[in-house]
Amino acid sequence: MISDLLSVTVLIGILASGIRLATPYLYAAIGETFGQRSGVLNLGVEGQMLLGAFAAFYVALTTGNLWLGVLAAMIVGALMGLAMAFVTVNLHAQQGISGIGFYLFGLGLSDLLFQKMLGRVETVKGFPKIYAPLLSDIPGIGEIFFSQNVLVYMAFALVPIGWFVLNKTTLGLKIRAVGENPDAADSLGVSVARVRYFTVILGGTLSGVAGASLSIALLNVFQQNMTSGLGFIAVALVYFGAWRPWGVLGGALLFSMINSLQLWIQVLGIPVPSDIAVMMPYVLTILVLVATVSRVRAPSALTKPFEREE
Amino acid sequence: MKKLFQSEWISRLVEALNPVFAALAALAVGAVTLLLLKINPIEAYRALWDGAFGSTNAFAETLVKATPLLLVGLGICISFRGDVINIGGEGQMIVGAILATWVGLTFTDWPGWVVITLSMLAGFLGGAIWGGIPGYLKAYFNVNEILSTVMMNAIAVQLMNFLLRGPMIDPSQAELASKIPQTARLLDIFRLPRLAPTRLHLGALIAVVLAILVYILLWRTTLGYRIRAVGQNPHASRYAGINVKRYVVLALLLSGAFSGLAGATQVFGVNYRMITDGSASGFTGSAGFNGIVAALFGQLHPIWSIPASVLFGALLVGANKMQRVVQVPSALVTALNGLVVVFVVSSEFWRRRRQRRRLAAAGADEERLQPAESSA
Numbered sequence: 001m002i003s004d005l006l007s008v009t010v011l012i013g014i015l016a017s018g019i020r021l022a023t024p025y026l027y028a029a030i031g032e033t034f035g036q037r038s039g040v041l042n043l044g045v046e047g048q049m050l051l052g053a054f055a056a057f058y059v060a061l062t063t064g065n066l067w068l069g070v071l072a073a074m075i076v077g078a079l080m081g082l083a084m085a086f087v088t089v090n091l092h093a094q095q096g097i098s099g100i101g102f103y104l105f106g107l108g109l110s111d112l113l114f115q116k117m118l119g120r121v122e123t124v125k126g127f128p129k130i131y132a133p134l135l136s137d138i139p140g141i142g143e144i145f146f147s148q149n150v151l152v153y154m155a156f157a158l159v160p161i162g163w164f165v166l167n168k169t170t171l172g173l174k175i176r177a178v179g180e181n182p183d184a185a186d187s188l189g190v191s192v193a194r195v196r197y198f199t200v201i202l203g204g205t206l207s208g209v210a211g212a213s214l215s216i217a218l219l220n221v222f223q224q225n226m227t228s229g230l231g232f233i234a235v236a237l238v239y240f241g242a243w244r245p246w247g248v249l250g251g252a253l254l255f256s257m258i259n260s261l262q263l264w265i266q267v268l269g270i271p272v273p274s275d276i277a278v279m280m281p282y283v284l285t286i287l288v289l290v291a292t293v294s295r296v297r298a299p300s301a302l303t304k305p306f307e308r309e310e
Numbered sequence: 311m312k313k314l315f316q317s318e319w320i321s322r323l324v325e326a327l328n329p330v331f332a333a334l335a336a337l338a339v340g341a342v343t344l345l346l347l348k349i350n351p352i353e354a355y356r357a358l359w360d361g362a363f364g365s366t367n368a369f370a371e372t373l374v375k376a377t378p379l380l381l382v383g384l385g386i387c388i389s390f391r392g393d394v395i396n397i398g399g400e401g402q403m404i405v406g407a408i409l410a411t412w413v414g415l416t417f418t419d420w421p422g423w424v425v426i427t428l429s430m431l432a433g434f435l436g437g438a439i440w441g442g443i444p445g446y447l448k449a450y451f452n453v454n455e456i457l458s459t460v461m462m463n464a465i466a467v468q469l470m471n472f473l474l475r476g477p478m479i480d481p482s483q484a485e486l487a488s489k490i491p492q493t494a495r496l497l498d499i500f501r502l503p504r505l506a507p508t509r510l511h512l513g514a515l516i517a518v519v520l521a522i523l524v525y526i527l528l529w530r531t532t533l534g535y536r537i538r539a540v541g542q543n544p545h546a547s548r549y550a551g552i553n554v555k556r557y558v559v560l561a562l563l564l565s566g567a568f569s570g571l572a573g574a575t576q577v578f579g580v581n582y583r584m585i586t587d588g589s590a591s592g593f594t595g596s597a598g599f600n601g602i603v604a605a606l607f608g609q610l611h612p613i614w615s616i617p618a619s620v621l622f623g624a625l626l627v628g629a630n631k632m633q634r635v636v637q638v639p640s641a642l643v644t645a646l647n648g649l650v651v652v653f654v655v656s657s658e659f660w661r662r663r664r665q666r667r668r669l670a671a672a673g674a675d676e677e678r679l680q681p682a683e684s685s686a
Contacts, residue, residue, distance in 0.1 A: 087652060091658075092659055093652070093658065097395065097602075097651060098655045098656070100599070101655065102648060103648065104599060104644055105645050107641075108642060108646070108647070109645040111639060111644065112347075112641040115639040229463075235457060273472055273476065275468040275471040276468065278468050279469070279472075282464040283461075285457075289447075289453045289454070289458065290447060
């Protein structure tokens with residue numbers, strides 16, 4: 001049975017589903033990267049994802065329009081981001097704890113709305129696979145990289161875009177300045193509050209899409225607590241990726257590949273207790289945090305509220 | 311002078327009532343949500359109140375639910391005072407419960423009170439290990455404890471599922487085809503004694519006594535003083551010769567220990583066995599998270615955490631009744647708890663501003679005094 005794992009078809013299957021599973025991590029973690037580079041740790045990602053997943057699913061189910069679903073998820077995520085920004089930027093609330101509050105809020109509200117507005121688990125026809133012309137015909141590679149749905153492609157496109165915006169644009173410079181030295185940025189006329197509002201709302205919007213990618217592109221159902229810790233892992237991936245989009249991509253792929261491997265191990269009936277297999281990605285996250293975090297410096301102003309000295 | 315005294319007194323009162331305002335604000339948001347769902351909020355909240363305080367039994371259930379919240383909350387008081395954010399209550403409860411259950415199922419020919427004592431200590435130890443690991447990683451490897459404790463929660467759930475399906479499964483279940491993932495039942499003599507003809511058990515009393523002990527620990531011992539000093543200003547603490555890393559580990563370890571004890575009391579006082587539905591909340595009832603809410607509501611003070619835990623226990627018990635009577639899913643209470651957390655940490659803003667103003671006012675007074683003194 002172990003040899004089953006090594007056959008080419010299974011290997012391609014593992015890699016293809018690994019790419020697919022990286023999608024929600026990428027949206028959420030790239031969004032969170034922007035927030036953290038500007039100095040705001042948003043721990044409410046999980047709650048934003050759950051509400052986004054529900055909004056997308058409900059709208060897609062009732063209107064039959066998947067893009068309207070994505071839009072709904074973006075709006076809900078942005079509103080959650082707005083609330084988080086107000087609480088952390090204007091009220092200087094402790095970021096970690098208020099994030100946990102928003103997580104519980106999203107967890108409870110998405111469950112409440114699910115029970116009151118849907119009442120049972122239904123399925124929706126999610127985004128179809130798009131076969132890239134010619135490229136999808138390449139054996140192996142085609143199935144792994146070029147036979148995915150549109151939200152998967154967009155998630156991967158977000159990595160170079162995020163890198164470009166953070167490192168090559170004035171906006172990115174402002175974001176990094178606000179995260180490293182808000183006093184200096186402020187004295188140069190950059191509005192610390194406005195930049196942080198922007199990044200936290202952007203993060204919320206992308207977390208909403210991350211939820212939508214689960215409920216109308218990958219799993220095509222909505223269930224209570226369907227993210228089951230995914231949003232927290234996305235936050236960990238930002239640390240893992242040393243606050244850089246390409247690093248985040250590496251972390252997301254490593255994580256999703258291990259998850260995919262674990263799923264295939266169960267499908268093939270290889271005698272590893274499934275509970276232990278499910279545990280592995282979490283153990284790995286801790287080990288990787290140990291290995292990387294002590295060597296990389298976080299944005300200096302991360303978790304610190306900004307107050308102009310008068 | 312008298313006026314100054316009065317305004318001081320009023321601002322202190324407002325400060326103390328901050329959490330109450332936060333709770334009222336959360337209930338108001340909940341009422342709006344209910345209205346949007348076309349449910350009468352007054353009926354819903356009345357059902358909630360009835361469910362929590364309507365009868366002796368209801369009140370006893372509230373206290374039963376409050377017990378793990380208080381125990382977890384006591385740990386949270388310690389760690390948050392040390393500026394260590396412990397989100398790992400769920401996992402620490404589970405590991406504490408596993409260790410305690412193992413003791414209870416292994417030493418079956420020992421006297422009841424010995425095994426009960428050992429089991430509670432085992433729960434304490436299990437939680438301490440599960441909290442100590444992220445504490446150690448934070449102190450010596452700079453790993454963010456919020457993330458590592460969340461990961462430790464996920465690991466603990468899988469560990470529980472693995473043990474209850476395999477090595478620790480009830481022997482009678484192992485023979486059946488159903489194989490319900492649960493341990494064998496504890497012997498009757500190992501149960502925590504009941505305090506009244508209700509389900510209220512000794513764990514509630516233990517939790518209250520521990521609340522007083524944690525108060526003494528934090529404000530009357532060197533250990534507690536140092537944990538708080540490190541939490542308030544690690545740099546100054548280092549200059550004062552305190553081994554900061556050690557107290558970071560200790561804060562998380564102690565915090566975990568109380569959660570572990572909470573897990574142990576759930577097994578020995580309520581369920582008399584461990585059973586899993588595959589999720590953490592299936593065993594903990596989310597006490598690992600709600601304990602944080604209760605502690606924050608109690609302003610991270612062990613004694614104030616007692617009434618805070620009763621309040622949130624009441625919300626949880628009342629939510630079940632609300633679900634039965636007016637069909638409002640109890641998930642509403644989870645959402646409201648989240649809002650309470652957000653509102654409480656936000657209301658700190660006004661407290662800090664008042665403090666600043668008071669300091670500024672004191673500074674202005676001094677300035678006015680100074681020239682007078684020098685001329686004299």
